[in-house]
Amino acid sequence: MSPELALTELRGGLVATLWIAGPLLLVVLVVGVVIGIIQAATQLNEPTIAFVAKAAALTAALFALGSLLLGHLVEFTILLFQRIPHLIG
Template sequence: MTPELALTEIRLGLETVMWIAGPMLLAVLVVGVVVGVIQAATQINEPTVAFVAKAIALAATIAATGGWLLVRLVDFTTALFQRIPHLIG
């Protein structure tokens, strides 16, 4: 395995991680900022409110994009398994 081939596989893996984790992280980030602004405006500093809001946003994001994310992950894994003979020899 050449260094270029290894870097290509690492890049593909990191791209897949970005596509899988990106929507969930973005949803939690947006909800966290909105809840933080609301808590700062109302002076309600209850950490449970932020946690529950983020958990609901995460669950909703997984429910909405879970099928697409799973297909993307399975496609990457299948392609990786098919590339193994080329990677070894």
């Protein structure tokens, strides 16, 4: 396996990781910022509120996007397994 081929496969794995984790991280980021603004405005600085809100938002995002993200992961894995003979030979 050449270094260029290895880097190409590594890049594909990183892109797949970004496609799978990106939407979930974005949801948690937005909820964290909104809760932070609300807590700053009300001067209610309780870390449990932010944690519970982020956990609930992440759970809702997983329910909403879980099948799409899992489908992307399965597609990437199948394509990777199909490329194994080309990677070795």
